[in-house]
Amino acid sequence: MNPDRRLLLKSAALAAGALTAAPAVARATTPAARPAPYANPLVRQRADPHIHRHTDGRYYFTATAPEYDRIILRRSRTLRGLATAEEAVVWRKHASGDMGAHIWAPEIHHIDGKWYLYFAAAPADDVWKIRMWVLENPHRDPFQGTWTEKGRIVTAWDTFSLDATTFTHRGSRYLAWAQYEPGMDNNTAVFLSRMADPWTLTGPQVRLTTPEYDWECVGFKVNEGASVIQRNGRVFMTYSASATDANYCLGLLTADAGSDLLDAASWRKSPRPVFTSNERTGQYGPGHNSFTVAEDGRTDVLVYHARQYKDITGDPLNDPNRHTRVQRLGWKPDGTPDFGVPVADGRVVGG
Numbered sequence: 001m002n003p004d005r006r007l008l009l010k011s012a013a014l015a016a017g018a019l020t021a022a023p024a025v026a027r028a029t030t031p032a033a034r035p036a037p038y039a040n041p042l043v044r045q046r047a048d049p050h051i052h053r054h055t056d057g058r059y060y061f062t063a064t065a066p067e068y069d070r071i072i073l074r075r076s077r078t079l080r081g082l083a084t085a086e087e088a089v090v091w092r093k094h095a096s097g098d099m100g101a102h103i104w105a106p107e108i109h110h111i112d113g114k115w116y117l118y119f120a121a122a123p124a125d126d127v128w129k130i131r132m133w134v135l136e137n138p139h140r141d142p143f144q145g146t147w148t149e150k151g152r153i154v155t156a157w158d159t160f161s162l163d164a165t166t167f168t169h170r171g172s173r174y175l176a177w178a179q180y181e182p183g184m185d186n187n188t189a190v191f192l193s194r195m196a197d198p199w200t201l202t203g204p205q206v207r208l209t210t211p212e213y214d215w216e217c218v219g220f221k222v223n224e225g226a227s228v229i230q231r232n233g234r235v236f237m238t239y240s241a242s243a244t245d246a247n248y249c250l251g252l253l254t255a256d257a258g259s260d261l262l263d264a265a266s267w268r269k270s271p272r273p274v275f276t277s278n279e280r281t282g283q284y285g286p287g288h289n290s291f292t293v294a295e296d297g298r299t300d301v302l303v304y305h306a307r308q309y310k311d312i313t314g315d316p317l318n319d320p321n322r323h324t325r326v327q328r329l330g331w332k333p334d335g336t337p338d339f340g341v342p343v344a345d346g347r348v349v350g351g
Helices: 003-018
Strands: 038-040 047-053 059-064 070-076 088-092 101-111 114-122 131-137 148-152 161-169 172-179 189-197 200-209 223-231 234-241 249-256 267-269 284-293 300-307 323-328 346-348
Touching (some): 101 161, 114 161, 161 223, 189 223, 234 284
Parallel strands (some): 047 284
Antiparallel strands (some): 038 346, 059 101, 101 114, 234 249
16 A cells, blocks of 8 residues: 555544544534634633533533622634623522522533533532532523522532533443542542432442642642543543642543443543643643533534632632633544643634
């Protein structure tokens, strides 16, 4: 065979492998134009960002507002358009009782024909008693209809828990989340369980990672904010570690697609962080990411927040300037994700 043709076929095969479909990400069914250029920060003062590209071709965006008092949605046909899209408040915290404080890290998912919002909240009179909650909306348009409170996600322990995310794998739906486990010397670890329905866990609840490396234990011993992308015969789960200042960073777990995800031994933990603050680009504390796909339906996109400065006065949670950012997610020759470094502010080409 002609060497050039052999190389072409090999490149095509690798590209096809890199584009194995992932849950909750809509892929283009017909060829599309190159991803449109966008500028970072994409959305200012919106932390813990989650972007879902739906089958209608639109991007649905939600994130933590710095007032910690509401859940917002934006949508656009382009990633760039999210920057100026009208923002709707679809739910507000309760004036008293449960879900009255610390409205954190919402994620929007479309499951079995209905929309769901997963988020963390605490009682108004006990603001650190944070737990996970779910809203449901059966309307085809999440900006319309009624968001019904489906209740709290009940886990094995009634302890500090947050950052719920859901995905499907080999026909089963899973929930990954962060929680304090009684008796452990940490703040939070990441757990995984199957789901009986979009707000109910079933079966064993397995700890996948707990803070153990130095870079996971700066300020606080934290593993949180999990997000999943499935490519190249593997399941990749990112998570965030350490305090929410410039030490915040991403770690990575990897499992073979054919393995039992509820067997902790199926997961390999990277010994070093995969995405960290960068002095050269002026980005600090990148973390709490999600994944989406560019307008071409092929290019994977990393969504995350970061600040533009390192020094913070007071509690980092009171600093509002964690801005939503997006950039292309690369893939290494061995089929693992290449996060690169958080890009500098300014115009960025998505493709």
